[in-house]
Amino acid sequence: MITKLSEEEIKASLERTPEWSMVGEAIQRTYRFEDFVAAMRFVNRAADAAETSQHHPDILIRYDKVTLTLATHDAGGITEKDFALAAQADGFYGD
Amino acid sequence: MITKLSEEEIKASLERTPEWSMVGEAIQRTYRFEDFVAAMRFVNRAADAAETSQHHPDILIRYDKVTLTLATHDAGGITEKDFALAAQADGFYGD
Numbered sequence A, B: 001m002i003t004k005l006s007e008e009e010i011k012a013s014l015e016r017t018p019e020w021s022m023v024g025e026a027i028q029r030t031y032r033f034e035d036f037v038a039a040m041r042f043v044n045r046a047a048d049a050a051e052t053s054q055h056h057p058d059i060l061i062r063y064d065k066v067t068l069t070l071a072t073h074d075a076g077g078i079t080e081k082d083f084a085l086a087a088q089a090d091g092f093y094g095d
Helices: A007-016 A037-055 A082-092 B007-016 B037-053 B080-093
Strands: A022-025 A028-034 A058-062 A065-070 B022-024 B026-033 B058-062 B065-070
Touching: A007 A022, A007 B037, A028 A037, A028 A082, A037 A065, A037 A082, A065 A082, A065 B007, A082 B026, B026 B080, B037 B058, B037 B065, B037 B080
Parallel strands: none
Antiparallel strands: A022 A028, A028 A065, A058 A065, A058 B058, B022 B026, B026 B065, B058 B065
């Protein structure tokens, strides 16, 4: 069973993923793309990664913007799994 | 230039698409699927239809639930385009 991170651990992790921020009991980032097609391409890569790791973010697509929201509901908070998927998605984005 | 529908026209259209409801200046429906993979399959069909018609809904994916929110920003409200895409998405869902 994965345990949720402490506030200090979250703070340290957010320093390594500076584009992400805490929103309630989750971490969130909005990515911007050239257009809707590019946004959907990213969404499908992120969805494949989510399915592989069996850890699924909330995904909001608004034309050329994609917002990922990550939390670990089983642990009642934010865990290493969230930061792992965040880093993976950042990799797909290319930054 | 497409013009926004009147309240009466919206009401009549919503009677033909009863699973949709008005949320602010938009129409919205949440679909439920067997799992995330099935949800993503639907999202991709809806995204293809959106790109073909150059009319893009906001799409929120929460594991097995997909919420589409449709408005025509150019017209400042809800138009026939929104109900056309809503009907198309309903067709992909199979109801």
